[in-house]
Amino acid sequence: MKHRPAWAPDEVDIERPSVARMYDYFLGGSHNFPSDRDLAEQAQKAFPDAPHVVRANRSFLGRAVAALCALGVEQFLDLGSGIPTVGNVHEIVAARRPGARTVYVDSDPVAIAHASVLLRDTNGVAVVHADLRDPDAVLHEAVHAGGLDLALPVAVLLVSVLPFIPDEDDPARIVAAYRDATIPGSHLVMSHGTNEYRPKQVGDVETVYAKTTQPxxxxxxAEIGRFFEGYDLLEPGLVDIVHWRPEPEALRTDPLGGDVARYSLIAGVGRRLV
Ligand SMILES: C[S@@+](CC[C@H](N)C(=O)[O-])C[C@H]1O[C@@H](n2cnc3c(N)ncnc32)[C@H](O)[C@@H]1O
Incomplete structure (x- = not known):
């Protein structure tokens, strides 16, 4: 039997690659297995810039959360939060809005096990093991176990998560359910891989990801933009991820020379309309 580390619950099939653990591998984390690393390397053959893409995604997450803190947002519902890494939402928030709440939600048992251990003594943070395709169940847990107050604005985060919700599951309906559960003045933060620039390469990535637990x-x-129905996009709108309020100097020092096709990632932040 293969070695099973303490952070991998018994229910985890360590032979079956997981999206969360592959993402952890791309970010240089240690919560992944040979099966995850092998498949991540196949994905990287199809899309060689993958490690830069995931870092750009995390960087956007940080900029977006910081921007919302500056607007006074004090509740964050991070759907498909992943395996904790550097620059987690609650850390960005704690530095700016002490007293704010962050609820992490993921369906991956490793992400949840690791987050639960790491964050058990952290104030203002809750970890929920749930499938975001069931908004009623997620919101119930987020309120009752996570302490979220739906009478106050909430930032709903769907950062590089909706790609894992196929059309059959009607992602627009799911996003709308979270929108409708939150009050005006709440926000939606989203990034999403796009097939606009390199359809052949991203098609090959899809073929690789079809072997994971979450194709x-x-x-x-345009399709990504429709997820923002009922939201007003904050400046600069729905844009290539490196163009969403980049740090000064970021475009000059961009490891991919600012070539948006090499990222193939779109991002935006919307404010829920009245
Ligand atoms: C690419 S990672 C993104 C992690 C994090 N949001 C970020 O951007 O750094 C996608 C995450 O979504 C989670 N996920 C995918 N489908 C999900 C679902 N139906 N319910 C909850 N989590 C899901 C995966 O387990 C994984 O941790």
Whole structure:
């Protein structure tokens, strides 16, 4: 029998690659197995810039959360939060809005096990093991176990997560359910891989991800934009991820030379309309 580390619950099939653990591998984390690393390397053959793409994604997450803190947002519902890494939402929030709440939700048992251990003594943070495709169950847990107050604005985060919700599951309906559960003045933060620039390469990535526990799809910009129905996009709108309020100097020092096709990632932040 293969070695099973303490952070991998018994229910985890360590031979079956997981999206969360592959993402952890791309970010240089240690919560992944040979099966995850092998498949991540196959994905990287199809899309060689994958490690840069995931870092750009995390960087956007940080900028978006910091921007919302500056607007006074004090509740964050991070759906598909992943295996904790550097620059987690609650850390960005704690530095700016002490007293704010962060609820992490993921369906991956490793992500949840690791987050639960790591964060058990951290104030203002809750970890929920749930499938985001069931908004009623997620919101119930987020309120009752996570202490979220739906009478106050909430930032709903869907950062590189909706690619793992296939069209058959009607992602627009799911996003709308979270929108409708939150009050005006709440926000939606989203990034999503796009097939606009390199359809052949991202098609090959989809083929690789079909072997994971959660196959993924890339979408067109217009389709991604429709997920923001009922939200007003904050400046600069729905854009290539490196163009969403970049840090000064970021575009000059961009490891991919600012070539948005090499990222193939779209991002935006919306404010829920009245
Ligand atoms: C690519 S990672 C993104 C992690 C994090 N949001 C970020 O951007 O750094 C996708 C995460 O979504 C989670 N996920 C995928 N489908 C999910 C679902 N139906 N319910 C909850 N989590 C899901 C995966 O387990 C994984 O941790």
């Amino acid at each position: 993924g799809v890339f979408r067109g910009k």
